[in-house]
Amino acid sequence: MQTFDLEAEGLRALNSSLHALKGATNMTAWEVINPKGAHAIAAGVDAPVDITVRGSTGYYCAGMNKQATIRIKGSAGPGVAENMMSGTVIIDGDASQYAGATGRGGLLVIKGNASSRCGISMKGIDIVVHGNIGHMSCFMAQSGTMVVLGDAGDALGDSLYEARLFVRGSVKSLGADCIEKEMRPEHLALLADLLKRGEADGKARPEEFKRYGSARKLYNFNIDNAEAY
Amino acid sequence: MxxxxxxxxxxxxxxxxxxxxxxxxxxxxxxxxxxxxxxxxxxGAGKGLAKITVQSSEPAKAFKDLDGDLAAALGQPVTILIKDSHAVIELPLAQMEAARSALSHLRPGIKVMSAGEAIEIFxxxxxxxxxxxxxxxxxxxxxxxxxxxxxxxxxxxxxxxxxxxxxxxxxxxxxxxxxxxxxxxxxxxxxxxxxxxxxxxxxxxxxxxxxxxxxxxxxxxxxxxxxxxxxxxxxxxxxxxxxxxxxxxxxxxxxxxxxxxxxxxxxxxxxxxxxxxxxxxxxxxxxxxxxxxxxxxx
Missing domain, CATH: 3.60.20.10 (Aminohydrolase, N-terminal nucleophile (Ntn) domain)
Incomplete structure (x- = not known):
């Protein structure tokens, strides 16, 4: 286990040590202490390592993550796991605005609540939120899956493309072109897998969720509207 | 930001x-x-007292004898605490508006940052x-x-x-x-x-x-x-x-x-x-x- 005291050694030293890890490494377990809300902790990691951050983080923690498993033993500031490519990010507390924004792959798990714009423009990432998500979540989400065990705020999935959204609680309002859809067996199987990987299988059952998706009226060219273009 | x-x-x-x-x-x-x-x-200021915090780009000139000048204008004692470009004037609460008006004549160049019973702004x-x-x-x-x-x-x-x-x-x-x-x-x-x-x-x-x-x-x-x-x-x-x-x-x-x-x-x-x-x-x-x-x- 490599223990890194962020307060003593500084962010740049941490991130350059993590960026130096390429491919197979025997330094697979890292612990970051005294994060104290610092920005960009463990951003840009590209190695199959385990990193535990003991405390709360500021902007852009685990941004652009590839391969790594990053656990935050606290809450995360804005833009956590932004543009994640692969790997797993697990937050024990809450996440601020635009968690998982533009994420292309991997799994983001938020055990508390996520605030506004969670999964905005997601492009392949899977996000499991044990609590609630705020307004404008999944805005223009293109692909990937959002699972919310609690409630969703206003304008869920506005201008949605092909991301799949599952919400167990209430949805305050749906955004433009986002509609409720029927739950088919393949969706229940997808949910069961994500709940398990999202460490939520003891908390909720797939049958308790509703599925939301795109009505596909906004982003498809419609010949009847040709004059409006 | x-x-x-x-x-x-x-x-x-x-x-x-x-x-x-x-x-x-x-x-x-x-x-x-x-x-x-x-x-x-x-x-909190003292009971029945108020504070006016003022600022000047020329504090040495603006705050010199300000307490005496203001006390004379109000007919009431005032105290002044100078902190760099700001000064906190303490005076009877009932005189607060009269003091603001007197200040604008006595020292036209100074700016009032705050006034009240409790607030000070720097x-x-x-x-x-x-x-x-x-x-x-x-x-x-x-x-x-x-x-x-x-x-x-x-x-x-x-x-x-x-x-x-x-x-x-x-x-x-x-x-x-x-x-x-x-x-x-x-x-x-x-x-x-x-x-x-x-x-x-x-x-x-x-x-x-x-x-x-x-x-x-x-x-x-x-x-x-x-x-x-x-x-x-x-x-x-x-x-x-x-x-x-x-x-x-x-x-x-x-x-x-x-x-x-x-x-x-x-x-x-x-x-x-x-x-x-x-x-x-x-x-x-x-x-x-x-x-x-x-x-x-x-």
């Missing part, structure tokens, strides 16, 4: 440390706003650590306070453009964001008799709330009204003699984190600003909801 910090103490034992705690929080927010900084500290251009040191904010005690680090967007980097803005007795406001309808709102408020020192958007936000309070609205209602009448981005933190309030616009893209324990309620633009507060590890920490008014009063 801009950084905001705020602290409302519930535990009297912490009151002597208010200035030190706020200074530490303010300096942490330097990279959100290195242009200028300001702080409002609330601490603000200047420069790095937060330098501004806090100039006014020895860390040595000040008090019940609650608000600080701001500014990255200017809507108006020039000047002392008067720094936050907090005070547009009413014991009232102040700081802002992260930018208002887009401030010219229209300013015109309307001027018609209603409010006066303005700057072209700054935040001053309009402050005057809007002061005007509501003047018409008898509660702090909660005044904050609610910002959601319908002000257009733009804002996280506002406001102070009154007894209270401390927070409101964010419905889009809520300007960050905000709050923490509450039995000892205090704290506000920070980022969690970083709160990490050195006592008991933060076990505090209730949350992000204030958009379009939701929070306030605490004692």
């Amino acid at each position: 801009c950084g905001i910090v705020g602290l409302f103490l519930k535990d009297k034992a912490l009151e002597p440390q208010l200035g030190a705690m706020l200074t530490d929080m303010l300096i942490t927010m330097t990279d959100r706003g290195p242009d200028s900084a300001g702080i409002a500290i609330y601490s 603000k200047e251009v420069g790095l937060p650590k330098d501004v806090a040191a100039r006014f020895q904010v860390a040595k000040m005690g008090g019940t609650h306070g608000i600080g701001h680090t500014r990255m200017a967007t809507e108006s020039a980097v000047t002392t008067m453009g720094a936050h907090p803005f005070s547009t009413g007795s014991d009232q102040c406001l700081v802002h992260n964001g930018s208002l887009s309808n401030h010219n229209g709102v300013r015109r309307e408020l001027k018609r209603q008799g409010m006066t303005f020192e700057t072209e700054n958007d935040t001053e309009v936000g402050a005057a809007f709330i002061s005007h509501k309070l003047k018409t008898g609205e509660t702090l909660g209602n005044a904050l609610e009204a910002t959601l319908t009448d002000l257009d733009g981005f804002f996280t506002f933190v406001v102070g009154t003699k007894n209270g401390f309030g927070v409101v964010r616009d419905p889009i809520a893209c300007k960050p905000a984190v709050m923490a509450e324990t039995d000892q205090y309620v704290a506000f920070g633009s980022e969690y970083r600003a709160l990490v050195n507060l006592p008991g933060i590890e076990t505090a209730r920490v949350w992000e204030p909801e958009p379009a939701t008014v929070y306030f605490w009063e004692r």
Whole structure:
């Protein structure tokens, strides 16, 4: 286990040590202490390592993550796991605005609540939120899956493309072109897998969720509207 | 950008440390706003007394014999505490308006930063650590306070453009964001008799709330009204003699984190600003909801 005291050694030293890890490494377990809300902790990691951050983080923690498993033993500031490519990010507390924004792959798990714009423009990432998500979540989400065990705020999935959204609680309002859809067996199987990987299988059952998706009226060219273009 | 910090103490034992705690929080927010900084500290004046905090770009000249001149004009004793470019004048509460009017004749060049029974505002251009040191904010005690680090967007980097803005007795406001309808709102408020020192958007936000309070609205209602009448981005933190309030616009893209324990309620633009507060590890920490008014009063 490599223990890194962020307060003593500084962010740049941490991130350059993590960026130096390429491919197979025997330094697979890292612990970051005294994060104290610092920005960009463990951003840009590209190695199959385990990193535990003991405390709360500021902007852009685990941004652009590839391969790594990053656990935050606290809450995360804005833009956590932004543009994640692969790997797993697990937050024990809450996440601020635009968690998982533009994420292309991997799994983001938020055990508390996520605030506004969670999964905005997601492009392949899977996000499991044990609590609630705020307004404008999944805005223009293109692909990937959002699972919310609690409630969703206003304008869920506005201008949605092909991301799949599952919400167990209430949805305050749906955004433009986002509609409720029927739950088919393949969706229940997808949910069961994500709940398990999202460490939520003891908390909720797939049958308790509703599925939301795109009505596909906004982003498809419609010949009847040709004059409006 | 801009950084905001705020602290409302519930535990009297912490009151002597208010200035030190706020200074530490303010300096942490330097990279959100290195242009200028300001702080409002609330601490009760003596019974029946008021405080007027004034600022001058030529303090040696402006503050010389100011106490004597003002006492002669009012026919009442006043005391003055000079802190760098600012001075805090303490005088009988009943004389506060007369003193403001006398000041404008006696020293036309000075600016009134704040007036009231509890408030003192210090603000200047420069790095937060330098501004806090100039006014020895860390040595000040008090019940609650608000600080701001500014990255200017809507108006020039000047002392008067720094936050907090005070547009009413014991009232102040700081802002992260930018208002887009401030010219229209300013015109309307001027018609209603409010006066303005700057072209700054935040001053309009402050005057809007002061005007509501003047018409008898509660702090909660005044904050609610910002959601319908002000257009733009804002996280506002406001102070009154007894209270401390927070409101964010419905889009809520300007960050905000709050923490509450039995000892205090704290506000920070980022969690970083709160990490050195006592008991933060076990505090209730949350992000204030958009379009939701929070306030605490004692």
